[in-house]
Amino acid sequence: MPEHWANLDLHLDVNLDGSRLGRSLEDALRAAARAGRLPPGTRLPSSRALAADLGIARNTVADAYGQLAAEGWLTARTGAGTWVTETPTLAAAAPVEAAAPTAPRFRYDLRPGTPDLSAFPRREWLAAARRALAGVADHVLDYPDPRGLAQLREALSGYLARARGVDVEPDRIVVCAGFTHGLALLVEALRGRGASAVAVESHGLPEHRAVIADGGLRLAVLPVDSDGAVPDEAVLGGAGAALLTPAHQFPLGVTLAPGRRRVLTEWAADTGAVLIEDDYDGEFRYDRHPVGAMQALAPDHVVYGGTASKALAPGLRLGWLAVPARLLDEVVAAARGAGGGPDAVSQLTLAEFIASGGYDRQVRHARLAYRRRRDELVAMVGHGAHGVRVAGIAAGLHALIRVHSGQTEAEAIAAALRRDLAVAGLADYAAGQAAAGLVVGYARSLT
Amino acid sequence: MPEHWANLDLHLDVNLDGSRLGRSLEDALRAAARAGRLPPGTRLPSSRALAADLGIARNTVADAYGQLAAEGWLTARTGAGTWVTETPTLAAAAPVEAAAPTAPRFRYDLRPGTPDLSAFPRREWLAAARRALAGVADHVLDYPDPRGLAQLREALSGYLARARGVDVEPDRIVVCAGFTHGLALLVEALRGRGASAVAVESHGLPEHRAVIADGGLRLAVLPVDSDGAVPDEAVLGGAGAALLTPAHQFPLGVTLAPGRRRVLTEWAADTGAVLIEDDYDGEFRYDRHPVGAMQALAPDHVVYGGTASKALAPGLRLGWLAVPARLLDEVVAAARGAGGGPDAVSQLTLAEFIASGGYDRQVRHARLAYRRRRDELVAMVGHGAHGVRVAGIAAGLHALIRVHSGQTEAEAIAAALRRDLAVAGLADYAAGQAAAGLVVGYARSLT
Numbered sequence: 024m025p026e027h028w029a030n031l032d033l034h035l036d037v038n039l040d041g042s043r044l045g046r047s048l049e050d051a052l053r054a055a056a057r058a059g060r061l062p063p064g065t066r067l068p069s070s071r072a073l074a075a076d077l078g079i080a081r082n083t084v085a086d087a088y089g090q091l092a093a094e095g096w097l098t099a100r101t102g103a104g105t106w107v108t109e110t111p112t113l114a115a116a117a118p119v120e121a122a123a124p125t126a127p128r129f130r131y132d133l134r135p136g137t138p139d140l141s142a143f144p145r146r147e148w149l150a151a152a153r154r155a156l157a158g159v160a161d162h163v164l165d166y167p168d169p170r171g172l173a174q175l176r177e178a179l180s181g182y183l184a185r186a187r188g189v190d191v192e193p194d195r196i197v198v199c200a201g202f203t204h205g206l207a208l209l210v211e212a213l214r215g216r217g218a219s220a221v222a223v224e225s226h227g228l229p230e231h232r233a234v235i236a237d238g239g240l241r242l243a244v245l246p247v248d249s250d251g252a253v254p255d256e257a258v259l260g261g262a263g264a265a266l267l268t269p270a271h272q273f274p275l276g277v278t279l280a281p282g283r284r285r286v287l288t289e290w291a292a293d294t295g296a297v298l299i300e301d302d303y304d305g306e307f308r309y310d311r312h313p314v315g316a317m318q319a320l321a322p323d324h325v326v327y328g329g330t331a332s333k334a335l336a337p338g339l340r341l342g343w344l345a346v347p348a349r350l351l352d353e354v355v356a357a358a359r360g361a362g363g364g365p366d367a368v369s370q371l372t373l374a375e376f377i378a379s380g381g382y383d384r385q386v387r388h389a390r391l392a393y394r395r396r397r398d399e400l401v402a403m404v405g406h407g408a409h410g411v412r413v414a415g416i417a418a419g420l421h422a423l424i425r426v427h428s429g430q431t432e433a434e435a436i437a438a439a440l441r442r443d444l445a446v447a448g449l450a451d452y453a454a455g456q457a458a459a460g461l462v463v464g465y466a467r468s469l470t
Numbered sequence: 471m472p473e474h475w476a477n478l479d480l481h482l483d484v485n486l487d488g489s490r491l492g493r494s495l496e497d498a499l500r501a502a503a504r505a506g507r508l509p510p511g512t513r514l515p516s517s518r519a520l521a522a523d524l525g526i527a528r529n530t531v532a533d534a535y536g537q538l539a540a541e542g543w544l545t546a547r548t549g550a551g552t553w554v555t556e557t558p559t560l561a562a563a564a565p566v567e568a569a570a571p572t573a574p575r576f577r578y579d580l581r582p583g584t585p586d587l588s589a590f591p592r593r594e595w596l597a598a599a600r601r602a603l604a605g606v607a608d609h610v611l612d613y614p615d616p617r618g619l620a621q622l623r624e625a626l627s628g629y630l631a632r633a634r635g636v637d638v639e640p641d642r643i644v645v646c647a648g649f650t651h652g653l654a655l656l657v658e659a660l661r662g663r664g665a666s667a668v669a670v671e672s673h674g675l676p677e678h679r680a681v682i683a684d685g686g687l688r689l690a691v692l693p694v695d696s697d698g699a700v701p702d703e704a705v706l707g708g709a710g711a712a713l714l715t716p717a718h719q720f721p722l723g724v725t726l727a728p729g730r731r732r733v734l735t736e737w738a739a740d741t742g743a744v745l746i747e748d749d750y751d752g753e754f755r756y757d758r759h760p761v762g763a764m765q766a767l768a769p770d771h772v773v774y775g776g777t778a779s780k781a782l783a784p785g786l787r788l789g790w791l792a793v794p795a796r797l798l799d800e801v802v803a804a805a806r807g808a809g810g811g812p813d814a815v816s817q818l819t820l821a822e823f824i825a826s827g828g829y830d831r832q833v834r835h836a837r838l839a840y841r842r843r844r845d846e847l848v849a850m851v852g853h854g855a856h857g858v859r860v861a862g863i864a865a866g867l868h869a870l871i872r873v874h875s876g877q878t879e880a881e882a883i884a885a886a887l888r889r890d891l892a893v894a895g896l897a898d899y900a901a902g903q904a905a906a907g908l909v910v911g912y913a914r915s916l917t
Contacts, residue, residue, distance in 0.1 A: 215501045339611075365787065366812060412846035
């Protein structure tokens with residue numbers, strides 16, 4: 024028996040309790056991978072061998088392997104076996120988005136997810152903080168309302184209505200520490216209502232899939248085509264919710280077509296399921312007016328999620344959810360439980376920044392700057408010798424560059440790295456099989 | 471069958487899946503109570519009746535009821551039955567600490583947990599924010615390191631060593647959004663290591679017990695006497711961790727005796743368990759030098775948790791954990807997962823506030839003010855006609871007033887309310903049976 028197996032056995036002994044085996048095996052493997060006890064690159068026994076070893080059904084093992092592959096912990100190569108994922112791992116490395124705080128290793132870091140941090144309006148933000156703190160009563164500095172401060176929910180209700188067409192009164196807004204934190208609250212609320220699975224798009228942030236899986240819900244994977252997520256009934260059937268990026272699919276860049284929006288909201292209305300709209304870059308549309316939020320079509324069935332991470336800075340840890348009334352109590356209970364909401368001073372400052380027009384001004388400036396950088400990127404790539412295709416550029420802070428036929432994705436990324444240029448690949452975001460492609464963020468200036 | 475039972479049946483049908491029944495029943499009841507589907511005051515069927523109804527063992531039901539009573543969801547009155555807890559509920563109301571942001575309902579609110587918010591140094595805090603933001607590179611505003619910013623961990627390492635005797639290098643500090651959030655991270659880490667129960671003190675914040683139970687760990691209850699938590703081997707036996715308030719037991723006010731500290735750290739060293747030291751008010755000691763942190767006795771076995779909630783304001787949502795090396799990876803993974811950490815601007819500001827001496831100055835001023843208010847309270851109570859005893863006043867921001875024998879705790883609280891004075895009772899914090907007593911916070915001025 025190879026060394027790795029012995030290691031695996033050790034930890035499964037601890038965790039398998041003889042009941043609900045599939046779940047326990049899955050949990051044990053996930054925990055071991057997360058904590059590094061199963062290091063990246065470890066080859067797992069075949070499902071047949073492990074099943075025999077543990078005296079359980081082969082399907083139980085195969086299901087656990089399949090789920091963990093969907094979450095990105097394991098990589099299966101057909102006919103060759105199953106490995107603990109080498110890179111990017113959620114366990115051993117910070118998520119791609121979190122890489123920047125350590126010293127940048129590349130001259131040009133074009134991995135997506137981070138806006139132009141040099142554009143953060145430090146002076147205006149501090150001025151807003153000063154005005155905000157001058158005007159509030161002491162009790163605002165107490166343990167905060169788990170929904171967030173009333174001042175900020177009021178300001179967001181107005182802003183979201185005019186900027187994104189979102190239909191929400193302040194009482195149904197829950198302020199959170201960025202969208203991923205908001206998603207964790209939603210997962211807890213959904214599990215409390217008896218949901219067992221969440222449909223996700225075939226490509227998206229692995230952090231989001233991990234939050235769903237860590238929260239005890241299964242992932243069901245929706246295909247994505249040029250009209251956005253495909254409302255596949257077989258996938259949606261068992262799901263209590265679907266996580267979507269309607270305005271600008273991440274990372275594929277397509278917009279969810281009106282017909283699809285209708286079908287999906289009808290599905291939610293008919294089944295009592297919830298659509299989760301991740302509007303991570305909805306303010307940044309270049310080709311025409313912004314695509315309005317899907318939430319406005321069905322405010323009782325769509326949770327709208329937004330963030331200040333793109334317009335201001337991820338470091339502020341400020342996001343928001345517009346929550347249907349029927350889900351509100353559970354989401355607020357989840358927010359109260361773990362106590363991880365944003366601080367009062369930042370909330371007051373953002374409220375003042377929105378109310379004084381500073382936020383709109385910042386979005387306008389950023390939109391112009393990003394559009395210019397997108398045009399530069401398209402021009403650069405267009406001048407390359409390989410005739411590559413650039414897609415998904417009608418909006419947002421990233422583009423998708425299809426790899427030409429003579430190259431694998433890994434070869435293309437390696438070629439970029441040799442030129443001191445860090446980019447991400449579609450495989451970094453795929454819930455299953457991925458076409459080859461480079462995901463290039465253009466928010467940060469190249470010059 | 472009474473109406474309430476029908477309601478209960480409905481939701482148990484959804485959640486009971488035939489396996490691991492005890493856990494599922496407990497989960498189903500907790501979820502129903504939290505979401506208000508089982509409203510406060512609902513009387514539950516007897517364990518015998520419910521067991522017969524569901525066709526399961528009576529002990530399974532009794533265990534679930536016992537666990538939920540320990541968490542505060544249910545109240546059992548011997549011989550009379552079991553009810554969904556009326557007040558304070560974790561589900562239907564904000565925790566006691568979170569009550570202030572809504573309009574205060576009482577002229578004098580002496581419930582414990584909140585410092586004097588009028589003492590928050592708004593001007594100095596804004597000045598520190600300005601200095602902090604002027605000096606940092608842009609990448610500090612990116613997605614933060616899940617451990618917190620290096621600047622703050624560096625400042626905390628020095629502060630905790632000189633103010634509390636904590637032995638921790640910056641790399642083992644994890645910044646969190648207050649202690650409750652830090653506890654949630656620890657619970658996730660402990661569960662990942664296979665822990666199944668956490669020992670808690672007989673009295674403490676129900677929010678903490680709820681975080682442990684919500685995280686899937688069972689509660690085991692340690693008695694507390696005049697030397698602090700009693701290291702009862704029968705209770706500690708099955709526990710992978712113990713949550714303690716060594717410097718100033720909350721709410722009983724006693725200090726954990728040196729002999730007990732030794733026994734507990736030896737237990738942790740021998741069994742691989744973890745002690746969690748909630749040092750919520752360790753800086754505020756009046757009778758002699760501060761009692762040093764227990765963490766210094768056994769840095770490899772104690773997680774030290776502190777907060778800026780008492781010295782500055784709870785609304786800042788800033789706390790910190792000093793984590794033993796063997797637990798660090800799991801805690802950081804938990805912090806990365808849900809994305810709920812504090813924002814970069816607040817972290818930088820606190821780092822600058824500590825480095826510039828502002829934090830020490832603030833603690834010194836607050837300590838003097840709280841000591842004066844404590845003396846006023848003792849004088850007032852001492853002048854009362856009833857000969858009541860005031861305890862737990864050597865430290866902290868709250869005192870314990872024993873109710874005299876002619877009164878129940880509820881009567882004493884009601885009498886105070888008639889004088890427009892809100893106080894808490896020991897029953898609000900008890901994991902099981904409680905002696906009668908009033909818990910009175912004196913941080914906020916009465917004048």
